[in-house]
Every structure is written in structure tokens, then in C-alpha cells.
Amino acid sequence: MSRRIFTCLLTGKLALLAIMVTAGIVLQVLACAVYNNWWPMLTVVMYVLMPMPLLFFVGSDSTSLMSSDADSWVNVAKFLTGASIVGSIAIPSILRHSGTICWGAFGMELSSFFVFGLAIVLFLQMNNENNYTLF
Numbered sequence: 001m002s003r004r005i006f007t008c009l010l011t012g013k014l015a016l017l018a019i020m021v022t023a024g025i026v027l028q029v030l031a032c033a034v035y036n037n038w039w040p041m042l043t044v045v046m047y048v049l050m051p052m053p054l055l056f057f058v059g060s061d062s063t064s065l066m067s068s069d070a071d072s073w074v075n076v077a078k079f080l081t082g083a084s085i086v087g088s089i090a091i092p093s094i095l096r097h098s099g100t101i102c103w104g105a106f107g108m109e110l111s112s113f114f115v116f117g118l119a120i121v122l123f124l125q126m127n128n129e130n131n132y133t134l135f
Helices: 003-033 039-049 052-058 072-097 103-128
Strands: none
Touching (some): 039 072
């Protein structure tokens, strides 16, 4: 495969990730705007906090996330990321249980979460490839 075609494929993967993140943002805003209730925006705090432990404690070495032979800082990053993931699911669930948001907003919130989560997993997988490094 020529270098130009390979570079084009990598750019396409990055563009797909950007489109997925944009779709997640659109779903998040639609969950609030369609039902005229802005409480679901609380999950944006968790979306902002979700990658922070990975950035601070792991850095650009995302291969250490998948191994079990990690140091204590990587374990702290895994724990804090897991806590923010649970919070991202728990906030809309609690709001739905209390009757603050309706089922449609709840579905859009969870769809937004899964789109963001898939984008993060695909980014980590793309960053682990030998031929592509973003940083």
C-alpha cells in the first residue's frame, strides 16, 4: 500500500472520530433542547472529567491501560476513569428515576454516552497502532 493511501486512511479514521464526537455533542444538546429541560447537561461535567485521569497519570502511553502489570498511578487513572464512567450512566438514571427527565431525554443521554465511549475506545485503539502516533 502506498504511503499516500495509508495517510489518507489514517486521516479518514481521525475524521470519523471527529464526526462521532460531534454526534455525541448533538445528542447531548438535543436531549436537553427537544424536551425543554436542561438537567441532562449535568453529564457534561462527567464527560469532561472522563479523560482527565488518563491524560494526567498515563500520558501518551495508552498501552499500559490494557496490561495488568501497571504501576500505582496507572491503577489510580483506571479507578478514576471507571468512577467517571459510572457517574456518566448514573446521573441520567437518577434524573429519570426522580422524574426530572423523560424517557426520550434519557435515551438520548445514554446514546450520547455510548457514542462518546466508542469514540474514546476507537481513539485508544487507533493510537496503539504501530504506524500511527498522534502525539
